Amino acid sequence: MANIEISDLSMSYQKGKQILDGLSLDIKDGELLSILGPSGCGKTTMLRLISGLIPIQKGTIKVSGKDISKVPVYKRNFGMVFQSYALFPHMTIFQNITFGLKRRKLDKKEIEQKALDILDITGLSNLKDRMPSELSGGQQQRVSLARALAINPSVLLLDEPLSNLDAKLRIEMREEIHRLQQKLKMTTIFVTHDQEECFAISDRVALMNQGQIEQLDTPQNIYKNPRTEFVARFIGYENFISKEWAESKQWQYHKDIEGKLLTIRPENIEIGSGENMLSGKVISKNFLGNYYQYLVETEIGVLKVNTTEDQSSTNAEITLNFPEQSLIELEDK
Amino acid sequence: MKRSTVLLLYPGLLLILVLLILPILQMFLPTFTGDQFFLEKYFNFFRSSGNMQVIARTLIIAVVTTLITLSLGLPTAYWISRLGDRWKKVVSIIVLFPILTNAVVRNFAWITILGKNGVINNFLMQVHIIDKPMTLLYTNFSIVVGSVYLFLPIMITSLVSSFGQLNFEVEEAASVIGARPMIVFFKVILPQLSVGMLTGSILVFVGSLTAYTTPQLLGGNKNMVLATLLQQQSITLGDWTSASVVAVVLTVIAVLVMTIMNYGTKLLDRRNAK
Structure with missing residues (x-):
């Protein structure tokens, strides 16, 4: 388990467009923090910087007190769920879930047991031998979540995981994420542009605009006491x-x-x-x-x-x- | 389909029957007829060590060409698939450009490069790496060089479309949960490309198996392949029955290889679609 300290994070593209502008944010151990904002506000960029998929230009990110700026993405031990599910299309559900475990030094028995456990708590046991293309969108996103959780990550990163699902599934899946997060007490960052889904499950919400945090607060406070006109x-x-x-x-x-x-x-x-x-x-x-x-x-x-x-x-x-x-x-x- | 619509098919079907099926039968039949046992001509063909050498050379050149185009094509196709939309179009046209030139012209270009007084030998002699010209032209090597040059655009094109179907986030998902770049390439990217790689390989393999101009111009008379042997038997020697035997052998090899590879593609396809 881990807490995250982000300080003075800045990021800009060649053309001089500032994506993140000196952003600082502390995420507590076991907290579910949402990053809410309109498209283009920098929320996805921030998540990708934390995950290590893009290198940090300026500022630092510390996880449990350790600077991770130089740690490559595959050594950070994070779990991530993408908007497009991003399952491995050529592998069965079981193989998708064991992929991350196989990258760690574990023996075969252990890998299998961990995969079966995670299939069990995500309710996917009966689908383990299917291919991703045989599953519905909701099931695929569930697999994607299971794959991220299987490696027992120190931090769970969710990049608009519900955007491709229909309204009913979205609520179901959001509850599922919340349930698992509570059960595993995992530090989670949830990026979204939908205030309802974010208010429903977050401990705190960071509302972003133009590369900066406009307000960081509990959902209730943001709803009742917005600080700025933008919020x-x-x-x-x-x-x-x-x-x-x-x-x-x-x-x-x-x-x-x-x-x-x-x-x-x-x-x-x-x-x-x-x-x-x-x-x-x-x-x-x-x-x-x-x-x-x-x-x-x-x-x-x-x-x-x-x-x-x-x-x-x-x-x-x-x-x-x-x-x-x-x-x-x-x-x- | 309506009867009148079916009628429209007849001219085309007739053309295929008269100009393709009948000539093929005409080619096949004489090889099985005559006074001796019906396979005798084939036994004779395979008994000749010279002919066996030609078959081996043809197959080796086709395999080597396929492997080289595959290994050269993969990184190029990867790079092209990651370009922006406009550059992707420009580079794709540049890649296809060699196909627009005539095969004879293209091979003559290689003759001036690989010849005794060619570009490579002249250069190496001038910088004193070698004192007398190397024999590059009229070897198996020169046939492979010419074939790779000929078929690389086809391989790249079929790989690019395969790369185009990859989802970026799938690779990212793999690296976040602990896969190093090499693992991502071999366990995530490459398996998803298998269909494109097989399609490209079939095209290149069968293409270089049956190619005539390149082995003729760059291989010379000593390094014969099935296609040039066929030409020699028919046009030079006028022995049409022997030429037909060669043609049948070539056709059978090509169909066999295509069937096997097609079956492989289907297996992989089913695995991907499942």
């Missing part, structure tokens, strides 16, 4: 209000950090009166299944309001209330 937008805050304007109206809001902008989720704005009120006119109403969404034109622009009940109709003049605890101040960036 707020990424996790579904859609209404932004100038703090100066709010102060001029003597509005009360959740003060935690110092900035110029306030934000609130569409579902937290109430239709009716309360402490922070603003009137507006409904310019559109949409039924979106489990909620209604109204676009309300106000003196500070068009706001999005979601309610579970049908509370108004197009062209109606309404009063909106912004509950103090849901109106969050953001840091300038």
